[in-house]
Amino acid sequence: MLKVENLEVNYGMIKAIKGISFSVEKGEVVALIGANGAGKTTVLHTITGLLSADAGRIEFDGKDITKTPAHKIVSMGMAHVPEGRRVFANLSVIQNLRMGAFTRKDKAEIEKNLEMVFARFPRLKERVNQLSGTLSGGEQQMLAMGRALMSNPQIILMDEPSMGLSPILVNEIFDIIGKVKADGTTVLLVEQNAKKALSISDRAYVLETGRIVLTGQASELLNNEEIKKAYLGE
Numbered sequence: 295m296l297k298v299e300n301l302e303v304n305y306g307m308i309k310a311i312k313g314i315s316f317s318v319e320k321g322e323v324v325a326l327i328g329a330n331g332a333g334k335t336t337v338l339h340t341i342t343g344l345l346s347a348d349a350g351r352i353e354f355d356g357k358d359i360t361k362t363p364a365h366k367i368v369s370m371g372m373a374h375v376p377e378g379r380r381v382f383a384n385l386s387v388i389q390n391l392r393m394g395a396f397t398r399k400d401k402a403e404i405e406k407n408l409e410m411v412f413a414r415f416p417r418l419k420e421r422v423n424q425l426s427g428t429l430s431g432g433e434q435q436m437l438a439m440g441r442a443l444m445s446n447p448q449i450i451l452m453d454e455p456s457m458g459l460s461p462i463l464v465n466e467i468f469d470i471i472g473k474v475k476a477d478g479t480t481v482l483l484v485e486q487n488a489k490k491a492l493s494i495s496d497r498a499y500v501l502e503t504g505r506i507v508l509t510g511q512a513s514e515l516l517n518n519e520e521i522k523k524a525y526l527g528e
């Protein structure tokens with residue numbers, strides 16, 4: 295579904311991504327884990343077309359999207375849940391959700407999709423007319439995920455969904471990611487919370503200062519001594 299080959303991304307003289315390759319198969323949840331500044335957000339922004347690659351190739355659903363603009367990539371079926379949620383604070387919950395469907399014309403299907411999102415996130419349904427800026431952090435995360443689901447994507451890229459949330463909400467958010475997968479959506483999950491990310495993922499890649507240093511089945515990485523020491527605090 296998604297294939298990244300020898301990707302390099304620079305910010306001026308700074309080499310943020312130094313030639314990485316990875317893939318996500320249809321139906322998988324794949325985690326990209328790494329510490330602050332490893333380059334996780336840079337990778338997601340380059341895939342979604344918000345940044346441009348300096349070298350390498352990105353393929354989505356068999357098509358080369360390395361130079362495709364962001365809005366086209368969205369209409370091809372890729373959704374992005376950005377770091378720090380970024381909901382439209384001055385719009386209501388329902389307005390934010392409808393924004394997620396802006397590339398779609400299938401009105402009846404959009405309404406069905408909305409019901410599906412409300413079923414996934416009952417808290418959003420209770421707050422349809424509330425201004426999004428007044429939602430709690432966890433609710434904003436749910437809204438950002440709901441908004442992404444409103445584009446009916448084939449793949450969702452999530453940037454640190456657990457950031458700044460209480461342990462209970464972190465569990466809730468990860469449960470929902472599991473259900474999104476069960477619904478058949480492919481997920482590329484960027485996280486610093488390696489333990490949680492690995493516990494719901496099929497496979498994972500470990501990113502360190504712009505390079506992939508380790509990859510494997512998530513269950514194997516959870517038991518890997520290096521990973522335990524560096525990322526799981528064990």
Ligand SMILES: Nc1ncnc2c1ncn2[C@@H]1O[C@H](COP(=O)(O)OP(=O)(O)OP(=O)(O)O)[C@@H](O)[C@H]1O
Nearest residue numbers: 305308310328329330331332333334335336337486
């Ligand atoms: N606009 C920019 N200009 C210059 N350097 C940048 C820019 N954005 C990011 N960087 C640098 O690129 C590197 C990777 O940053 P990135 O935001 O991708 O990391 P990250 O893994 O998402 O970190 P975090 O977990 O803190 O979100 C860092 O060294 C960062 O300082």
Ligand SMILES: [Mg+2]
Nearest residue numbers: 334335336377
């Ligand atoms: Mg980041």
